[in-house]
Amino acid sequence: MIQHHPEPYLLAAYAGGSLPRGAALIVACHLEACVLCRQESGLWNCAGGALLEDVAPAPMSAGALAQMLARLDEDEPQRPAPPSFLSRFGIPEALAAQKIGRRRFVTPSIWFAPVEAPGEVKRGAARTYLVYAKADTVLAEHSHRGREFTHVISGAFSDGTGTYRAGDFALTDDTVHHAPGVTQDGECLCLISAEAPMRLKSFPARLVQAVTGSQY
Amino acid sequence: MSAILIGTGEFSGAVWRRTWHPRVRTGSSPDATPRKARILSDWSSCLRAIAQKRDREAFVLLFGHFAPRLKGFFLRGGAGNGLAEDLAQETMLMVWRKAAMFDPERAQASTWIFTIARNLRIDAKRRERDPNLLAEFFEGVAEPTPSDQLVSAERCEALHRAIRELPPDQAEAIRLAFFEDRPHSEIATALGLPLGTVKSRVRLAMTRLRALVEERQ
């Protein structure tokens, strides 16, 4: 039973395309899991369709149609297969369509994997990533720079604000200080997108600190 | 795939945001409903013809109707002319490729096409922040997913009618939520309203839409 949902204004912003890409991906994953929010955003999509019908049309350039027809026979780009380390999890369609980078173990019980175009990863900044942790792992108390969107793919974690289970949506901002912990009953896989880029170089260190319990 | 896009030069710096125009008005455009469209009776039939027979004629009809509207949508979101046109083309290419995913029982053609355009807009914004990512332009997030189709075509039609009957301030709240590519906090500043008021207007508009749809069933 899903208990944590995005607020209505976030669903409207998602439907209109004004959420950042990572946040939009998190909401899309939630929608696949949550029939309630799907109904709500379905109405927004309809509203979008109506507004598309009513928007002032802008004439396409003279050669646009010919150019378009010439492209219809182009090969369709193939979507990359999700990496094998995810095969035992049922991952949302919206996530399966993304490029998922190599996973990196921080400790034997924690790994993360960037969900981002390679260019962004290369420069050492990832805004969107998968985090996996085994049962009973507790992260150190920390706060956030900017907003952080989370979708629980599998398992559960708890912090002071509640317990988040598979399908749940979580939004934290810089007012939240928490020490999320994976519940005892199993592992936890989350998709996270942060507004402020996460530096990959410091990320493992941060998690190691987190795992060992030191403050930062 | 992105050759056309690179050719436009629209993607330098923060063009997408800075050229934001609150009221993009374009000249009149040829917008007569084509005869075959009326014979096919609706855009859903065109999509079905594309899915089943790769019907190019049906595609040309759809393109004639939707491409200028899509361009209008992207312009209103703040894209420059060249980028708006490219995004309209990309949307239509996706329509051609994914037509089999369209389920006329579960969505209206305009709604389905809108969700594709919306996803492309989300992707385009990211590329705009980082021009080095051009080579990988339209990938991933733009694919339509099953979660984008849930409201029945009839319910959706009722909603379309309802939107056209909304009081102006509520209609504006919906338009803001959709077309203005700005965070709610910026919209609040632009309107001189507290953020909470903007959020509650969006919420109010949603409640009103839902009620209108239910009244009609």
Ligand SMILES: [Zn+2]
């Ligand atoms: Zn929900």
